[in-house]
Amino acid sequence: MSNVAVLHPNEGRHGEKGTIMRLAEIFERVVGADAPVRFRAYDGSTAGDPNSDVAIIVRTPVAVNYLAQAPGALGLTRAYVAGHIDVEGDMYTALKHMSDVAFNEGNRLSPLELARIAKSVGWVKFVNRVAPPPQEVRRTRLFGRGSRHSKGRDAEVIQHHYDVSNAFYELVLGPSMTYTCAVFDTEDSTLEDAQYRKHDLVARKLGLGEGMRLLDVGCGWGGMVVHAAREYGVRALGVTLSKEQAEWAQKNIAQCGLSDLAEVRHMDYRDVPDGIYDRISSIGLTEHIGERNLPGYFSGLYDKLKPGGRLLNHCITRPHNDVPPMTPNGVINRYVFPDGELEGPGRLQTEMNQAGFEIRHQENLREHYSLTLRGWCDNLERNWDAAVAEVGQGTARVWRLYMAGCVLGFERNVVQLHQILGVKLDGTAAHMPLRPSFA
Template sequence: MATWQRPGDEGVAGILAGLAERYLGAALPVGLVAWDGSTAGPLDGPRVVVRHRRALRRLLWDPSELGLARAFVAGDLDVDGDPTDGLRCCWALVRDGRAGRPRLTVADRLAAVKIAARLRVLGPRPRPPAEEARTRGRLHSLARDRSVIAYHYDLGNDFYEAILDPTMAYSCAYFHTPDQPLAEAQRAKLDLICRKLDLRPGQRLLDVGCGWGSLILHAAEHYGVHATGVTLSQEQARLVRERASERGLTDRVDVQWCDYRELSGTPFDAVASIEMGEHVGAADYPRYAGILHRMLRPGGRLLLQQMSRAHVAPGGGAFISAYIAPDMTMSPVGTTLGHLERAGFEIRDVHALREHYVHTVRAWERTLAERVERVTAIAGAAQVRIWRLYFAGGALAFEENRMGVNQILATRTTVDGSSGMAPTRDGWEAGAPAVPA
């Protein structure tokens, strides 16, 4: 049973806890520590630390997820303990119906203003943290997409090498057991993709949104294909070329710095796109699906791995949009299947990997914690706070089924309807057991 300190009028924490409980209609789910050292709420779990009154000023101007995110990124607000546990407690409060949506009356607002004045919180709107994305131009124009991709991926190859496993795969891995090392699980994911695509020596593979080249390098080295990757990140393209040269694969691996809308030429034997469709946008997705279809020869296979989400916060919310992936859109898996079918694909298999993403993100989270000094030296303390929150919230969203991820296998059938697919899935799993839920 949790040890509890009731809010009172002694100290800032008591004042803030009383105000929060009045508006939420429920007890605080986490502890609270204020800048004057006072505490309130549960004492034996995660605690929100209000380090500076500027955090409250941010919330007065932006009483939303964005205001909280800005306070956290700026260091005005922090979490003492496991951020995932703190988010889990807060989300459970809403999910279980213990807290209603605040409906502030005029009297409530006046009371909040009086308390803000008493705590010397009132003042001009604080500037957003310098790390916040500032998007310009028409949504999903070529220029805007390039700037958005650069914002996220051009933090530097050193940054991502410090967080990811040696394959540099920045997508959901495939775990045979929950405690399997991440690098092994990522190689298992790459093998699973290659087997589903039925890659053979001499074939041509296109990877749309190739990242740091984990798939095209793996497929060229272990399956003998000629692989072409496409990325909008110059940092990624540079590293792919370096790694291809180091492995003696320059004759079989090519990377192009271009947009998927600029693709042309002879269709490929197989096409993959691994967690890139989220950056396309709902309005442009039919065009994206059509280009994937055009770039695949009749009888060839498409492997699309993509995150999914219901229509509520399809971009992941204000924090994700402002600090991680601006303009991102996650659609229900059924919507994605509809786009692919209308583009001319035959859907052959849908493989849900949601639980695997929980293990993947938690592995990244552990690596960040282990290498926090190195990552701070590379990118700064604010970026460490951003990625701590990103990983904590992401793992929880997949754990609680508020987000999903799926591998979709589809074919471009020939004119006579042949799919080129075997009648069974034999060989895909290579005898590996499934990950327990």
């Protein structure tokens, strides 16, 4: 570790033996001397494994301001998004290495050690306070749009995440423009093939057939709507709260020559008329519904189905309900999915059942989402310069960090992805085959 130490201007020396800790020394005390990454700071100090393929660079004292104001993941995210911390090498590898260190019991600091570190950098709590980067959602702005999961506030939340830029999403998602978990036949399957496979799996679980009427709530850029119309001759309506998604989808439907069968509307799912659909798909919407709204959500979908109709609900879940939910002030809620809420699969099945659905099938596609996210990460890195030109360095950094972190989350069973199939019985008839026709 380097012996260079730099003082903040106009600040006296303090700490052990009257000196300020170098940042590399603090890094070593927090994560251990054998951290599997390289570390370099603006004060000239270095630490970690000099041969590691990833490096963490603290470029300016503002990074320390952020960490002092919000210790932990939020402060690190702010510093990285704002460009005061950089990661050299693969982001997923860096997060994996640092996560391994963070969960190592041997690296836990005593209260006395934490107090010494806090004292060493304490000046930044009182001078040079810095605002979060503009990519962070201000809670006060959302509160002004109504109560959590009201129509106005949901529209604001969806705009924050999905109306970033259609061109940016094309760079990240690829030609399918599908922003939900794909289904891979093998780990070597292409992302495009896996997204086709996902749409077809949903179609086969629903038992789509020519002339049926499909409603796809939270339809994104219309991938499921187009697939149902093109491959099964289904009359499909998709609804989304994102105006940019709806405009892109309608143009794509026209280009595909499917305007007589498919349509995407800029509409809240709660405003769709009841009682005219043979099948409903909900792919990636439930995460935005909220726990207290689940009964009304599933009851509303139930009412929109004809007797004998089916619902396929596809969404990110918690492994079980006693796992803490997404925190309103956490990184994901502040930067990616404001007001997002995840439930355990048992809770979702219970709510579907309470709404009247008979549960016919459920499966966990957790590993498939890791592979999907890896594909998106690869797309972003390959198109990095174009992505930055489209949305700016800060937003591109949010996506790089969030998607790489999600790969790790699905790999480590922090989050899962469940598809749950329910039937609205026709009297006592489910109109299901004796054995599933889907694999």
